[in-house]
Amino acid sequence: MELLEEHRCFEGRQQRWRHDSTTLNCAMTFSIFLPPTAENVKPPVLYWLSGLTCNDENFTTKAGAQRVAAELGIALVMPDTSPRGDDVADDAGYDLGKGAGFYLNATQQPWANHYRMYDYIRDELPALVKAQFEVSDRAAISGHSMGGHGALIMALKNPGTFTSVSAFAPIVNPTQVPWGQKAFSNYLGNDETTWQEWDSCALMQASHAEDAIPTLIDQGDADQFLANQLQPAVLAEVARQKSWPLTLRIQPGHDHSYYFIASFIEDHLRFHAEHLFG
Amino acid sequence: MELLEEHRCFEGRQQRWRHDSTTLNCAMTFSIFLPPTAENVKPPVLYWLSGLTCNDENFTTKAGAQRVAAELGIALVMPDTSPRGDDVADDAGYDLGKGAGFYLNATQQPWANHYRMYDYIRDELPALVKAQFEVSDRAAISGHSMGGHGALIMALKNPGTFTSVSAFAPIVNPTQVPWGQKAFSNYLGNDETTWQEWDSCALMQASHAEDAIPTLIDQGDADQFLANQLQPAVLAEVARQKSWPLTLRIQPGHDHSYYFIASFIEDHLRFHAEHLFG
Numbered sequence: 001m002e003l004l005e006e007h008r009c010f011e012g013r014q015q016r017w018r019h020d021s022t023t024l025n026c027a028m029t030f031s032i033f034l035p036p037t038a039e040n041v042k043p044p045v046l047y048w049l050s051g052l053t054c055n056d057e058n059f060t061t062k063a064g065a066q067r068v069a070a071e072l073g074i075a076l077v078m079p080d081t082s083p084r085g086d087d088v089a090d091d092a093g094y095d096l097g098k099g100a101g102f103y104l105n106a107t108q109q110p111w112a113n114h115y116r117m118y119d120y121i122r123d124e125l126p127a128l129v130k131a132q133f134e135v136s137d138r139a140a141i142s143g144h145s146m147g148g149h150g151a152l153i154m155a156l157k158n159p160g161t162f163t164s165v166s167a168f169a170p171i172v173n174p175t176q177v178p179w180g181q182k183a184f185s186n187y188l189g190n191d192e193t194t195w196q197e198w199d200s201c202a203l204m205q206a207s208h209a210e211d212a213i214p215t216l217i218d219q220g221d222a223d224q225f226l227a228n229q230l231q232p233a234v235l236a237e238v239a240r241q242k243s244w245p246l247t248l249r250i251q252p253g254h255d256h257s258y259y260f261i262a263s264f265i266e267d268h269l270r271f272h273a274e275h276l277f278g
Numbered sequence: 279m280e281l282l283e284e285h286r287c288f289e290g291r292q293q294r295w296r297h298d299s300t301t302l303n304c305a306m307t308f309s310i311f312l313p314p315t316a317e318n319v320k321p322p323v324l325y326w327l328s329g330l331t332c333n334d335e336n337f338t339t340k341a342g343a344q345r346v347a348a349e350l351g352i353a354l355v356m357p358d359t360s361p362r363g364d365d366v367a368d369d370a371g372y373d374l375g376k377g378a379g380f381y382l383n384a385t386q387q388p389w390a391n392h393y394r395m396y397d398y399i400r401d402e403l404p405a406l407v408k409a410q411f412e413v414s415d416r417a418a419i420s421g422h423s424m425g426g427h428g429a430l431i432m433a434l435k436n437p438g439t440f441t442s443v444s445a446f447a448p449i450v451n452p453t454q455v456p457w458g459q460k461a462f463s464n465y466l467g468n469d470e471t472t473w474q475e476w477d478s479c480a481l482m483q484a485s486h487a488e489d490a491i492p493t494l495i496d497q498g499d500a501d502q503f504l505a506n507q508l509q510p511a512v513l514a515e516v517a518r519q520k521s522w523p524l525t526l527r528i529q530p531g532h533d534h535s536y537y538f539i540a541s542f543i544e545d546h547l548r549f550h551a552e553h554l555f556g
Contacts, residue, residue: 007533007535007537007538008498008500008529008530008531008532008533008537008538008541009537009538009540009541010540010541011541014537061339061340061536062339062340064342064345064540066537066540067342067540067541220286222286251286252286253286254286255285255286257285258339259285259287259292259344260285260286260287262287262288262342262344262345263286263287263288263289263345
C-alpha cells in the first residue's frame with residue numbers, strides 16, 4: 001500500500017492509496033475518509049460505488065460527504081470503477097471497459113482476466129481496509145447510477161454484510177436497458193440466463209424475507225437517463241411485492257449530476273447512521 | 279450570453295454562462311448559483327475568486343458552498359481566473375498567463391491586450407450580473423490564494439463596494455514573494471513602484487479608517503506555500519497598526535487544497551451573511 005495523498009478535511013483525514021490487487025491483477029487506487037472520531041473508536045464504514053467514467057476521486061471531491069461523515073463518525077471508502085492499466089482491455093465507448101466495470105465478474109474474453117470488480121469490492125477491498133485501518137465490522141453501501149446498481153447487487157447477494165443500502169439514480173434492471181445489455185453481453189456473453197444474478201430486480205424477486213435491509217433510493221425527475229436506463233419504479237414494484245423496506249424518493253428538478261448527489265448525500269448518511277449505529 | 283449548463287442544486291439553480299467580454303477582448307465563462315429565495319427576493323451576491331490554474335468550476339464543484347448559500351439566500355458568482363482563447367498570450371508556467379491573471383490590469387506586452395481582470399471583476403462582470411439576474415446591490419467578496427489576493431485588493435481599492443471580504447490562504451504581500459514578483463514583473467514591468475497598488479499590505483497601509491470592512495482570513499498551518507508565498511501574518515500586523523477589523527485564523531493540519539476550503543466555507547458564508555443582511 002502506497003499513500004498517494006493525504007489532506008485534513010473537516011478535522012478528519014482524506015487519503016488516497018495505491019495497492020496491487022490480486023483479484024483484478026493490476027494496481028488500483030482508492031480513497032478513504034477517516035472521521036475525527038477514528039482516533040478513539042473504530043468507525044463503521046460506508047462504501048461508495050461511483051458511476052460510469054468515474055474513478056475514486058469524483059465522489060471524494062464533489063459530494064461534500066465528509067462534513068456529515070465527520071459529524072456522524074463514519075469512515076467513507078471510495079474505490080475505482082474498473083481495473084486500470086495499459087494491459088487491461090478497454091473499449092472506445094464510455095460505457096464499457098475502463099471506468100465501466102459494472103461491479104460484476106466477467107466471464108468472457110478479453111475481459112475475464114481483469115474485470116472482477118464484484119470479488120474486489122466484496123472481498124479484497126474490505127479485507128484490505130480492515131487490515132490497514134482501525135475500522136469496525138459494521139458496513140453500509142451506497143452508489144450512483146452504475147454504482148447504485150453495484151451497491152444494490154452487493155447488498156442483495158450478500159445478506160448480513162451491510163446494515164443498509166442506498167443509491168442515487170441506480171440502474172436497477174440492467175438486463176432490460178441499453179447500458180446493462182451492452183455491458184452484460186460483452187462481460188457475460190449472450191446467454192441471458194447468466195445475467196440474472198447481476199440484476200437487482202431479479203435478485204430482489206428471488207430474495208428471502210429475513211434478508212431484507214433498509215433501502216433508500218433518490219431519483220431526480222429531470223434525469224436525462226430516467227426513462228431509458230434507470231426506471232427505479234420497476235424495483236420499487238418488486239419491493240412492494242416482496243415487502244422489502246425500500247423508500248424511493250423522486251426529487252423534482254434534479255438531474256444525473258453530482259449536484260444532485262451533493263444535495264441529498266446528507267440524508268443518505270443520516271439514513272445509514274441510523275442502522276450502522278442502531 | 280449563452281447558457282452552457284444548468285443544474286438543480288440544493289433547491290437552487292447552478293448555471294454556467296459564456297459571454298463576450300469587451301474588457302478582456304475574448305469569450306469568458308462564469309458560473310452562478312441562485313438560491314431558492316431568488317424567486318421571491320433579490321439575493322445579495324458573494325463573488326468568489328479562484329486561485330492559480332483554476333477556472334470557474336473548481337469552487338463550483340468542490341467547495342460545497344451551495345448548501346449554505348441556499349440556506350442563507352446568497353447568490354454565488356464564480357468567474358474564471360484569466361482571459362482565455364487561442365489569441366490570448368500565455369506562458370509555460372502555471373503561475374503566469376492563462377489561469378493566472380492575478381486580478382490586475384496588465385500594462386506590458388504581450389499581456390496588456392487581454393489581461394485586465396481587475397476591470398473585468400470590478401466593472402463588467404457585476405454590471406452583467408445585475409443586468410441578467412434579479413440580484414440586489416449588496417455584495418461581498420472572497421477567494422483562495424491568488425483569488426484571496428484578488429478579493430483583498432478588490433475590497434481595499436473600492437471602498438463602499440463590498441460589505442465584507444474574506445480569503446483562504448491569500449497572497450497578501452505579492453510584491454515580496456516569488457509568485458507575485460514573477461507575475462508583477464511580467465504584467466506590470468520592472469518599476470516596482472507600480473506594483474504597490476496591487477499589494478494588499480501596501481493598500482491597507484494607505485487606507486482610511488472609515489473605509490475598513492470586516493475581514494476574515496483562514497490559513498492552514500500545513501500549507502506548503504505558507505512560509506514562501508503567503509505569510510498572512512504580515513497583513514495581520516498591518517491590520518493591527520491600522521485598527522482594521524481583520525480576523526486571521528490558523529487552522530491546524532490544513533493544507534492549500536479544496537479540502538481546506540470545503541472545511542471552512544460555511545464559516546465564511548455565515549460571516550458574510552452577517553454583513554450582507556446586517
